Structure formats: structure tokens, C-alpha cells
Amino acid sequence: MSVEIRPYRDENDLPAIQKLMAAHLSEPYSIYTYRYFLVTWGKLSHVAVVEGEVVGAVICRLARHKRGPLRGYIGMLAVSEDHRKKGIGTMLVKASVEAMKEAGADEIVLEAETSNLGALRIYESLGFLRDKLLERYYLSGVSAWRLKLWLK
């Protein structure tokens, strides 16, 4: 099985990404949220393609935080069930971290459910640290870790 990790290209990628996120993330996102991320920061976001099919995606943005650091943010990450535990999630996050670094990011943050061992494993293996516990962060009432990677 060969996996291609490539940046988001254009709106043709959008239906597959939306389908993936809707199936695997606990929070619902509207089309405006996808466009908010992808129109401006598409080059920072990546998809994983196997045999022509999008099987994973990571969606990011990069903006100045309160006139302070240039902060990258990983908003969504998912890999389809058939392709998990093969390193695809890690490859996607690595590709986006590199793209944000190249774009000048000082730090990168995200939130992950405290019970999401797969996500915590990926981020911590790439150097992210648990910065803050966000109690009952999600609509479901589940708590999250704010994870942070300091780049400078």
C-alpha cells in the first residue's frame, strides 16, 4: 500500500475531507468552518491519499495570537478506520507541522479529548506537551488537553 501525503489542493478535495471529519470527529462543523480554514490556509493542511482515495486529513491555520506569537493551530485530524495504526496520522501531522514551521510559526496548539489515546500518542511523540486541562471543553461534556509545541 503506498500512501501519498500532499497539501490540500482546491475545492475538489473538500467533499472527501468533510465526509471523513463528519464520520470521525465528535463535534459537527459547517461548510463555513472548512472554508474558513482552507481558503486562507490550504497550503498548511494536508490529505493522505491511497489508490486515489482520500483516507486521512489534517486541517490547520496560522495567525498572530493576541499580538504575540505566530500561532499555528491544528483544527481537525482524522484517518479512516481501515487505514489506522499505519502511521498515516503521524505523517499528516508531521507534514503540517513542517509547513507551519516554514511559514514562520512560533508555536502550534490544538485540543484533544483526554481519553483520545491515539491522538495524544501522535502529538506527544512529535514533541507536543500538555499545556492546560480544559474541563468539559466539548459539547458532549468531555474534557480536553490543550497541547502545545514550542518551536522557538
Ligand SMILES: CC(C)(COP(=O)(O)OP(=O)(O)OC[C@H]1O[C@@H](n2cnc3c(N)ncnc32)[C@H](O)[C@@H]1OP(=O)(O)O)[C@@H](O)C(=O)NCCC(=O)NCCS
Ligand atoms: C487519532 C487518529 C487520527 C490516529 O490516526 P492513525 O493513522 O491511526 O495514527 P498513527 O498510525 O500515526 O499512530 C500513532 C501512534 O499512536 C498509536 N495509536 C493509534 N491509535 C491508537 C489508539 N486508539 N489507542 C492507543 N494508541 C493508538 C499507534 O499505535 C502509534 O503508536 P506508535 O508510535 O507506538 O507506533 C485516528 O485514530 C482517528 O482518526 N481517530 C478519530 C478522529 C480523532 O480522534 N481525531 C483526533 C482529534 S484530536
